[in-house]
Amino acid sequence: MKQRNPLASATLFVGVLVSTGLLAAGLAQAILHPERLRQDLPPLSSLLHGILTADPVATINAGLLVLMFTPLARVIVVTGEFVRDREYSFALISIGVLLLLTMSVVIATL
Amino acid sequence: MTVLQMLFLMLSGFGAGIIGALFGLGGGILIIPILALVLKVPMHNAIATSLLCVIATSSAAASKNVARGIANVRLGMTLELWTVAGAMVGGLIAGYLPGRTLMLLFATAMLLMSIPMSRGVEDEGHEQDSSAGNLEIEPLAFRDRLRGEYFDTAQNVTVSYRLTNLPAAMGVSVLAGGLSGLLGVGGGILKVPVLSLYCGIPLKAAAATSNFMIGVTAVASAVVYYGRGDVSPLITGASVLGVFLGSRIGSVIANYVHPRRLRKAFALLMAIVALQMFWRAIGGNVR
Numbered sequence: 001m002k003q004r005n006p007l008a009s010a011t012l013f014v015g016v017l018v019s020t021g022l023l024a025a026g027l028a029q030a031i032l033h034p035e036r037l038r039q040d041l042p043p044l045s046s047l048l049h050g051i052l053t054a055d056p057v058a059t060i061n062a063g064l065l066v067l068m069f070t071p072l073a074r075v076i077v078v079t080g081e082f083v084r085d086r087e088y089s090f091a092l093i094s095i096g097v098l099l100l101l102t103m104s105v106v107i108a109t110l
Numbered sequence: 111m112t113v114l115q116m117l118f119l120m121l122s123g124f125g126a127g128i129i130g131a132l133f134g135l136g137g138g139i140l141i142i143p144i145l146a147l148v149l150k151v152p153m154h155n156a157i158a159t160s161l162l163c164v165i166a167t168s169s170a171a172a173s174k175n176v177a178r179g180i181a182n183v184r185l186g187m188t189l190e191l192w193t194v195a196g197a198m199v200g201g202l203i204a205g206y207l208p209g210r211t212l213m214l215l216f217a218t219a220m221l222l223m224s225i226p227m228s229r230g231v232e233d234e235g236h237e238q239d240s241s242a243g244n245l246e247i248e249p250l251a252f253r254d255r256l257r258g259e260y261f262d263t264a265q266n267v268t269v270s271y272r273l274t275n276l277p278a279a280m281g282v283s284v285l286a287g288g289l290s291g292l293l294g295v296g297g298g299i300l301k302v303p304v305l306s307l308y309c310g311i312p313l314k315a316a317a318a319t320s321n322f323m324i325g326v327t328a329v330a331s332a333v334v335y336y337g338r339g340d341v342s343p344l345i346t347g348a349s350v351l352g353v354f355l356g357s358r359i360g361s362v363i364a365n366y367v368h369p370r371r372l373r374k375a376f377a378l379l380m381a382i383v384a385l386q387m388f389w390r391a392i393g394g395n396v397r
Binding site: 070074100 | 113116162165166168169170172173174176177183184187188190191194195197198252255325326328329330332333334336341343344346347348350351354
């Protein structure tokens, strides 16, 4: 039975690549400019500004956020692949996984 | 944090990443003791780092395993439903059980499972030539649609297999998800041997499918830790970067190692980790 899912693989690869790049850049900035280090996490609203101004913690934080989003993106892409291939039972299962993940986030923030 | 400490963390993550990719683990089992015992990092930060390392290992190894067809995506998604449900329940129960009890339960389960794993069940439940294609003329039962095949470069054969025990696979997925929610580990240490020994899935496919699943399981818990402020960017960033690199190399090595050797090494790792957890739970300060 066919088991190739090129889009899911590409999603994971791109997610890994982007987060690796951001983490490596942030750690390099931390090593080269230790005076810029701070202990607290920057607010999400200032993330882009932090990356553009070479703030090490903001850059690393962005890498970690991309990393956390990567498996979620993979589930969304796999769901799309199942729909495209008319494998509706597996598409429903994938949607169920997404719903459960959403529920867990909601429960966690209560 | 000094530059030397960051390099040490990257090297630790590198080793954990290789092991994670080889055995379907997330690497957290190694990262947590290194952070908590060697670097004296608070346990909540250590678990948060472990969860992000689990995501990194899963994503990095799965991107290759999915492309090669070793990870069974249909089976992985089906079991993910149960794993995530288990992780949610596990996270809620964790608040009511003492850490010492949880650690002893987990160590007992792991030690018991390392025994049949070390003896091995030699590639049962799968054929080395796929003649099952003819079956696709008729509509397939759901369980039959979870079968898979991949090319084993170590044995130079195409390995075909079918799931022989769906209830067992679902059951262990709930349990593994529960353990992930309780202890911050991926849960592969339970899923891989059960899928391999009792469900007819070859070890490589079981490890790859487990790796494919555990990232999603870990995300649910990681978001909570992140929201609480338990993620320390420098510690986590250095560890995760090492895991990224290690897991890429580990997934390549896994294609050239004979399954029997892989199983023996995995059983030994399970026993060592179980004894380590017993030691900690009985004599250590577990919170």
